[in-house]
Amino acid sequence: MKIIVDAMGGDNAPQSAVKGTLYARQRLGVDIVLVGRKEDISSCLEGCDTDGISIVDAREVVTMHDDPSTATRKKKDSSMTVALTMLKNGEGDAVVSAGSTGALLTGATLITKRIKGIRRAAMAPVFPSMESGFMLMDCGANADCTPEYLLQFAYMGSFYAKRLMGISNPRVALLNNGAEETKGGQLQQSAYKLLKAAKDEGRLNFVGNIEGSTMFMGGADVVVTDGFSGNIALKTTEGAAKLLFKELKGVLKKNPINKFAAAILYKDIKSIAKKLDPNEVGGTPMLGISRPVIKAHGSSNDEAMFAAIRQAKAFAESGVIDDVMRNIEYMKIGEEA
């Protein structure tokens, strides 16, 4: 098992990519290729045991200022482009990158390619919930979606949840503005019918509509939606949590007696933040790409990069992509665009 790590992506590159790699090497025993500016990576590795770790030099870096739709094409010698090309050529089993989401998605689609028959790849992060969490997809890859894309997302999410989240019969729900069958706009109403038909054929455990509030209570393992509203749900969760923690911080620092109480609770409150922190869940799989690609959060620290590498390994071992390919007949939509 060899994981290809884009060492130059994210806010803490290349340090966190390298540290995450060292942890992964120790704890998981995987081989890792670090792609990026050789001298920068080497200096981070100085004095470390580099057994099983190799470097592939790439001189350019895709930044947040690059146009995501052209970045990997224009910067052919970028760490991201080289990593994705290596993946395509079979020189590794999965790619991890904390770089620009848009550029990685476009690069993965153009270089590594989608699974044949899959019309759009989707971002599928796992959200915390009162149960063990749920996957929300698409969370930003495709602002405009058709009902058929949502059906494909449902299948892919279901396979992923089965293989990687250990759920034997994943419950799939449609994100909607109400629980009733007739809710939502044209997209949701049409998607509902497709999902219902897949359920009636015994192919999907579709449990109906779910709302933005109730999805956090549990009831679904995979929630499908278009990339626009999925992105709104993802970012709103982040923003609301930030606001709450800021208010909480204000309370904990308000006066000496509160500070005293805060000292008692400090560790436990921090554990909540950790539990709800996207850095901790690791990375977001890009489902629909023909080989495993994991997007690590842009602000990933060492531990988060390690978690993303661990997830990439699990993804590569899982057989999810084979599941999708084997079942593509059910998921096909008219003619390939």
Added chain:
Amino acid sequence: MKIIVDAMGGDNAPQSAVKGTLYARQRLGVDIVLVGRKEDISSCLEGCDTDGISIVDAREVVTMHDDPSTATRKKKDSSMTVALTMLKNGEGDAVVSAGSTGALLTGATLITKRIKGIRRAAMAPVFPSMESGFMLMDCGANADCTPEYLLQFAYMGSFYAKRLMGISNPRVALLNNGAEETKGGQLQQSAYKLLKAAKDEGRLNFVGNIEGSTMFMGGADVVVTDGFSGNIALKTTEGAAKLLFKELKGVLKKNPINKFAAAILYKDIKSIAKKLDPNEVGGTPMLGISRPVIKAHGSSNDEAMFAAIRQAKAFAESGVIDDVMRNIEYMKIGEEA
């Protein structure tokens, strides 16, 4: 000033509607008409000073099981239908209801009617933020929107923020999946152009795109979006907050020492919940209806009903509807549907 209160709407009807009315009568000095089953309302008013409070009998109740699109038409003698008809006939200055959002919106549109030239009414609740809060509209009235609807929402929200939130030049933003001009789907890209043009003409203080995360940090007073993604943002905020408070509760009750610290912080932590509780903000205005209609949260308690009545009074006094009517030429969209 006379406020018409649908006494039978919401989880705590008619008690909370009546209690809220009594508070409002005491603190605001407004006249109030309570609409609903006379005997139920009277029994709640027993022993109270009913000066300035009258009852209009209505025998039916719109429930959550009624089809929202036909409820007010089918139940002609429902408290909601009677209240909206009274408003239309000028027998009061505003309506407050904690009943079914969908039914109230449909009823307001069919009975009280939209402002001439306004194509869709929108739900416009105020969200908490690190500044003083922002209005997000539409939050669920119209799942499918056109760019022109969003432009009208922007104008209406701007007038409302000016008159009722005391902001001289309200900053209007477009909810999007990124800050750049080119972000979003077809709807957002087209809406951006319309909003930008209105800014260039000096008619709107459009500040560009805002993300679901950053809107909580501040930067906009009014955020416009389609009713589907607005509903997702609203419900996701509720759900994420519930999850966080549940986790926090777990920490505070974890062991005796944590319970001790919790006792110190109890009041202050409760004040956060209150600050972020939709019940506390009061009601949601339905902007675009020709007379003021305030939707109170379905779970409104006495204080929340009072807050909604207070808001209805402010809305009726504000002149927002006149602002919209006076500026309708800028806001018009082709031919009325």
